[in-house]
Amino acid sequence: MSIAQNIEEIHKKIDISKVKLVAVTKNHGVSAMLEALAAGVTAVGENRVQEMLAKHPAIQAAGRSAEWHLIGHLQTNKVRQAVPLADLIHSVDSERLAREIDSTAGKLGKRQDVLLQVNIADEDSKFGVEAGQALPLARLISQLEHVRLCGLMTIAPFSETPEAIRPVFKETYQLYSELKLLKLANTEFNWLSMGMTNDYQVAIEEGANLVRIGTAIFGSRQY
Incomplete structure (x- = not known):
């Protein structure tokens, strides 16, 4: 099926x-992204800052x-490249990263929307804070002048x-519900990002309102 039919x-x-x-466009070209946007997609998600930097001007040039959602792990040395382009960063998982985003956004006169990435399954192969560390980090982020905490993101273990x-x-x-009830200052706790191609329907049933889908839209990635 075509990209439009998949959507x-x-x-x-x-x-x-x-x-x-969120249409995950990692390793997919600009032409595929344009097809998705023409078919009604309004948000694209990139795993790597380098790809966002390459594709962003091409999408703009196409009218x-x-x-733009940055959904992959963000290294602190890439923050200065990411913040000017990202509407939402899904993967904040440390005080150091949050403070670097705050500093960069402040220099740009921007309030950067972010999600706190949690590693609920405590997988060594995945980034994110443990559930017990989520509240202290959320409190810290809520005190930063140029960062707005908008919810949580998680990546579940892959399962057939x-x-x-x-x-x-x-x-x-x-x-997510417990943190939202706290009504921390300077936050808009409205997004729960969880669920991908293989599991998004279950994620939605359990409360997700932001899903990250790539393969079901674009097919297998072209490496």
Whole structure:
């Protein structure tokens, strides 16, 4: 099926008035991104700052606009490149990174929207803070002048049976709800980013309102 048809099929499975679809464009070219934007996608997600830097001007030159989400791990030495372009950074997982984003955004006169990445399954292979560290880091971020905490992001363990990882999504939603109830100053705790091609429907059932889908839109990545 075409990219437009793939997006149409996804839209049949999610309520786009309640759930934002982020089209993950890692290793996919500008032409594929333009097809997705023409088919109604409004947000694109990049894993690498380098790809965002390369694609952003090309999309603009084509007369298209999009929300740019940085969903991959962000190194502190890439913050100065990322902040000018990113509408939402999903992967804040340390005080050092949060402070670097704050400093860079301040120099640009910008308030950078971010999500706190949590590693609910405590996988060594994944970034993110443990659940018990989420509140202290959220409190710290809420005190930064040029960063706005907007919610949580998690990456669940891969499973051929998405039902098996439902508890991860459930626990993340519980943590999200607890933090939201605190109504920390200078936050807009509205986004719970969880769920990808293999498991987004289960994630939505457990409270996700931001899903990151690549393969189901674009097919397998071209390396």
